[in-house]
Amino acid sequence: MSSAVRGAAVQLVKTIEKLPAERMKHMVSLKESQLERFKPVAGLEAGAHGSKQKPTLQEIKDIISRTSGPLGLQKEALKKVQEAFPQEQYTAEAIQEQTKSLNNILSNKYRDYYAVGDKLLKPQGNPAYYQRLMDEIEGKKKETFWTAMRTVVLGK
Structure with a gap:
């Protein structure tokens, strides 16, 4: 070589x-x-x-x-x-x-x-969605069964 x-x-x-x-x-x-x-x-x-x-x-x-x-x-x-x-x-x-x-x-x-603005990162319908995903991946905050059900039912 x-x-x-x-x-x-x-x-x-x-x-x-x-x-x-x-x-x-x-x-x-x-x-x-x-x-x-x-x-x-x-x-x-x-x-x-x-x-x-x-x-x-x-x-x-x-x-x-x-x-x-x-x-x-x-x-x-x-x-x-x-x-x-x-x-x-x-x-x-x-x-x-x-x-x-x-x-x-x-x-x-x-x-x-390709910077992403707040309009995409924090959509009006569920502004904390991406932050919750990142917290779950990084292990900062674990979502319990009841908080997950609340998110599914209420959408927040």
Whole structure:
């Protein structure tokens, strides 16, 4: 891999590490999956492999390429599996575009460019609607069954 690609990947990894932790836990984290994807390109370690961590895509590819017929697969099936794996071709320009896009997201460029006014954020029929949603997501204020029923019945 060229030094330009490696340098661009190092810059992208540094930018990805600036991403905040996700508020809601998912099965797969965008931040972690992208770090796992670009750290090997940057020449950095891919992360500490614990005993219970799943194998990475690269490790699976290595296992398949080292063996002539893993798990009793026929050669034709093995060839189909290897062709199904994506072959990523990294260029310095493509990685720099990703870094630029990620920096735009981190700096809230589009939130500021497409500012939403109070007319949309606080509609006349239910002015506290979006604030209640955000409070629930952030865990600030839990809505009980009775307050939820009141909201459904009264609309506020």
